[in-house]
Amino acid sequence: MSKPTFYITTPIYYPSATLHIGHCYTTVAADTMTRYKKMRGYDAYFLTGSDEHGQKIQRSAEAANMEPLKYVDGIIATFQELWGKFDIDYDDFIRTTQPRHEEVVQAIFEKLQAQGDIYLGSYQGHYCVSCETFFTDTQIKDSQGKCPDCGGNVDLIKEESYFFKMEKYAQRLLDYIDKNPDFIQPVSRRNEMINFVKQGLDDLSISRTTFSWGIPVPKDPKHVIYVWLDALTNYISALGYTKEDDEKFKKYWPADVHLVGKDIVRFHTIIWPIMLMALDLPLPKKVFAHGWILVNEGKMSKSKGNVVDPMVLADKYSTDALRYFLLREFVFGSDGNYSEDILISRINVDLANDFGNLLSRTTAMLEKFQGGKVLQPQEKTEFDDELMELFKNVPQEMADAMEKLEFNNALAAIWKIVSKANKYIDEAAPWALNKNGDTAKLATVLYNMAEALRFSTIMLSPFMPKTPAKVWAQLGISENTEIQTWDSLEYGKIPENTTVDRGEPIFPRLEVIKDEEADAQKAEAAKLKAEKKAKKEAERAAKKAKSEGPKEEITIEDFAKIDLRVATVLEAEKVEGADKLLKLQIKIGEEQRQLVAGIAQHYAPEDLVGKNVVVVANLKPAKLRGIESQGMILAASDSENLQILTLDTVQSGGRVK
């Protein structure tokens, strides 16, 4: 009686910018999967939504002189308008500003705090407002003090913060990943995540005092709960977790699939599962990381000005065609290249030439040769068997691909029938049968063509919500809903007395972008590629010059800034899990310090103890592999050897200049 359930989610999107084609990709995939599951008899539930808190929204709202919520309301309306255009039929749209969500987040915070998984500490880091992300010193250094993601400015922030104890659950998570090979897909992401967890997890900062647009920490409202605990929780708050009415939660959790972009896999496969473990809840069955849609081989970004706006595309092309394109062109787990001529060519070749034209040919011949009537099959032709074989096998093939979220393969399977039908027409040549008066065979051939359309249209319906109705109308079976279902995928269902109604082409051919325009686009792409390569080479050359070549001239004052001292090595030991690092305890005069040196491949720890070495004493401390290093030991190296500078007579604390 009760149907099997299927719960699928997209990430909740951040309303600081308009959505681009990548968001559309994820959401169309989730919608298609949901429609497919519903067609297969599942009680499928599809959640999407918006992540509305955070400093960036607060600032944007201030800039617009609006209440944050009012500001966000306007943007969310555009989200929902977009999903409407693309026929995204979500079952729920959660907004993190809704009380139903905020209450759950606070309840979870209190629970985790009560069981000792949350403590108060302080946090320091470089923070990029637009990416809502903290970066380490190393990351910032590599990108010359700018945000490594967006290139914008970062702020150095130190603040009191609540922390969530992640490491406590790390081993349990590793065990879970190990026992559930399908949990993280594709596999390459899985391996990345295993490595990441094995390197040890820092406690997670989960609150902020630097802005106020967020869910207040219970009993300490100067803190707001930071993105992780807030946003990720949407997947269960939408179902009513912790509420009196938690029927949906009981029914649908754990989720069958969280669809995520590859950029947020870590949050969904490490932080989120650990949160769930702490809450003693089952983990999602699968987190699937799809690839990015690249434009000119690069990530879409505002600064590059190459963002593809789905709203614009939706006004220009049919959304069914766009949905088809997104799921047919790209391999779901890998990155893919987008350009408008790839889109047009895909639509023309598959939808206009193959599928749409098949419908035109079929209805045209039925009208010309049989007065519009679909007659029951009579005499078989020698070409029928191969087509029958496909009717029998393709639905299963498509179903298998869908289970693996291989949308492109599912569509390729459907196209086996479409292509075969076009070929079948050529082989069986109905116009010749008509000319020769072979009406028995003609009836069969035309019937089979109609069946090919019926089969492919049923299987396509999750991908293209608007198209089936058009096909049914032209085939004259709009009223026969019982032969439009997955269960009707058996040969011979089209009833007698069906009358087709030839209409306009359902997918008209599109004008190919003009040659000059296409050439310009290609030239642009080639230029970008060349620039990227040149830049990379320049970077490499600069790096090399920096390490080998002579350096810029400096003044004696510059040099005087460096406090070089003699230090005695008291203790030395290898850093666990690192090939090159030694952890040293040294004494500069009377002051004892710890430092980390990348010399393990050249010196055994015991060789160093007791030696007098030279260190940079006023170097800003840094963490290497999580270990604090308060200074740097001097060493000389060439391509093969590395030798530290040692002294015999000058004692610890002595100045070097």
Place this chain on the structure above:
RNA sequence: CGCGGAGUGGAGCAGCUGGCAGCUCGUCGGGCUCAUAACCCGAAGGUCAGAGGUUCAAAUCCUCUCUCCGCAACCA
């Protein structure tokens, strides 16, 4: 040697439990006339990144090298 992915006709990709190198697009030639200048057939085009090895047989397995990409990061 950090972990992982990838290198296959002009482009984009599949094949990788070893058995004649395949698909889509493009190019060239032909067919058909039902159809949306569409559809069908055929051809050209590849030393499967390079070197070595295992094998009767290697794109596929093993070793090494080069290049690109993702993640990570230990030059303090």
